[in-house]
Amino acid sequence: MDNEFYKxxxxxxxxxxxxxxxxxxxxxxxxxxxxxxxGDSLALAQKAQQCDNDIIVFCGVHFxxxxxxxxNPSRKVLLPDLTASCSLAESCPGADFARFKAEHPxxxxxxxxxxxxxxxxxxxxxxxxxxxEKLVRSLPEEQKIIFAPxxxxxxxxxxxxGRNMLLWDGVCMVHDAMRAETVMQLKMQHPDAAVIAxxxxxxxxxxxxxxxxxxxxxxxxxxxxGHKKFIVATETGILYEMKKNNPDKEFITVSAKExxxxxxxxxMKQNTLEKLYLCMRDETPEIELSNEIIEAAARPxxxxxxxxxxxxxxx
Ligand code: 13P
Ligand code: SF4
Numbered sequence: 001m002d003n004e005f006y007k008x009x010x011x012x013x014x015x016x017x018x019x020x021x022x023x024x025x026x027x028x029x030x031x032x033x034x035x036x037x038x039g040d041s042l043a044l045a046q047k048a049q050q051c052d053n054d055i056i057v058f059c060g061v062h063f064x065x066x067x068x069x070x071x072n073p074s075r076k077v078l079l080p081d082l083t084a085s086c087s088l089a090e091s092c093p094g095a096d097f098a099r100f101k102a103e104h105p106x107x108x109x110x111x112x113x114x115x116x117x118x119x120x121x122x123x124x125x126x127x128x129x130x131x132x133e134k135l136v137r138s139l140p141e142e143q144k145i146i147f148a149p150x151x152x153x154x155x156x157x158x159x160x161x162g163r164n165m166l167l168w169d170g171v172c173m174v175h176d177a178m179r180a181e182t183v184m185q186l187k188m189q190h191p192d193a194a195v196i197a198x199x200x201x202x203x204x205x206x207x208x209x210x211x212x213x214x215x216x217x218x219x220x221x222x223x224x225x226g227h228k229k230f231i232v233a234t235e236t237g238i239l240y241e242m243k244k245n246n247p248d249k250e251f252i253t254v255s256a257k258e259x260x261x262x263x264x265x266x267x268m269k270q271n272t273l274e275k276l277y278l279c280m281r282d283e284t285p286e287i288e289l290s291n292e293i294i295e296a297a298a299r300p301x302x303x304x305x306x307x308x309x310x311x312x313x314x315x
Contacts, residue, residue, distance in 0.1 A: 003030060006273040010034055013280040019055035019078075021276075022047055024064060025215045026237035026268040031059045031276060038241065040216040041067075041113050042130040046305060046314055048072060057280060058287075061086045061267050066117045069287040070297045080275035082285040084267045088114040088200075091170030092149035097122060100146070100168070107144040107166060110136065111300070114172070115149050117289055121296035123148075126304045129199050130214035131313045132157050135304065136165070138311060152176060156199045156206055174265045175200035177256040178233050180208050186231045186252055193252060196221060197233035205233055205254075222246055235265045 011034075014021065022044050023035030032038050037047045041064060048056060048068035056077045058065035063086055065079040092115055101109060101122060111123040112132070120126055127135050136157050139145070145163065147154035149170030158165055175198055183195055183205055196218045197209035206212055211221045215238050222230060222242060232239065233254040242251050256263035279285060289297075308314045 001274070003273055006277045007034065009277050010273070010280060013277075014057075017055050017280065017283075018053050019057050019280060020051050020053040021057045021059060022051075022068065024060035024237075024268065025219075025241055026235040026265055027059050027271060028237065028269060028273075029240045030273055031271055032237075032240055034273075034276070035059060040128065040130050040214045042128040042214070042308065042314065043216060044068070045071065045113065045128070045301065049305060055280075055283070057276070059271050059276065060084075061089075061265075062287075063089045063114055063116060065287045066289065066297075067113060067120075067301060069289055070117060070120070070294050070301060073289075073291075073294050073298075076283060077287040078279045078283065079285055079287060080272070080279045081270040084270040086114050086267055087173035088112065088149050088170050089116050089119075092116070092119055092168055094118040094122070097148060097168070100148075104144070104146055104166060107146045108139075109146045109148065110165070111148050112150045112153055113301075117293050117297045119148065120300060121293050123297075123300045124303075125307070126300045128214065128304075129153060130216055131304065131308045131311075132199070133160060134311050134313055135307055136161055136163060138307065150200055152202055152206075153199045155203055156212065159203070171202075172200040174235055174256050174263055175233070176202050178202070178205055178254045178263060180204040182254055183208050183231060183233060186254065190229055190231065190252060192227070193229035193231045193250075194225060194227040195231045195233065198235075201233050209233065218242075219245065222249065234263070235268065236262050237264070237268060 069077040108124045145165040147165040148168035151167040154167040194210045
């Protein structure tokens, strides 16, 4: 089948089944084109909460689709490839985390949204890279905090807020593999470029960045910045939106692999047009969670969305 067939069929099925397609910026270009909304984890969680479609088709990774299901338990949530995981979510198994939490009973638990529903259910508050700093700043100084599962994002928040959160030892396999030395070499070749980085990058890289922020924050920074060139330390999929919005600007990727010029998240790229079409046609694979997990995981996610509204991060 060719791409035209899939595109037409996906559009037809979307109407016929009253489905909405939510897509993350790291998805393949052709999937971003077919999405009703594209955004970062925070915007997509909010969209998932607001939409009233019968079916939510989530083009992203498993934890994102789970979040949509937790916020919409009565709706069908489909993920084109159920094995589209995330190295951060995998770094934090439920039983190990439960033990860690029990060792620190006086700490509250803030979990980055890149974790399983089981971890969310053990958390007091969820955050995304788009709201983590402001959420942490809004808590009393003396509050003891466990931050899981991303030690890079947690370390970055510690460094900008002066907190001393206890960090779970997880990393994103894509962002953590990018090297500050690579960025410095690119900077020598392009001295007029601004370095923008996702906070999942390691601390050495973040120290040489001109701007650190979520996918959406990086997009906003580019639009407002006077720079014409950007060294981009995040997953390659976002370049599609960056180039579309800024045809007059130049983007240079930071490699996450020896001998290649790319930083693709293999999990994000598991979703293809064919899988998207098949999952909409057959209404499977579907995200399924127990009522107990949904109830417990919804609390810290809803708390995040409410706090984000109060703090003016989202409308
Ligand atoms: P954002 O919330 O910034 O879109 O990040 C999600 C993600 O998985 C980054 O690797
Ligand atoms: Fe997870 Fe990293 Fe892929 Fe984002 S880019 S989904 S954090 S593995």
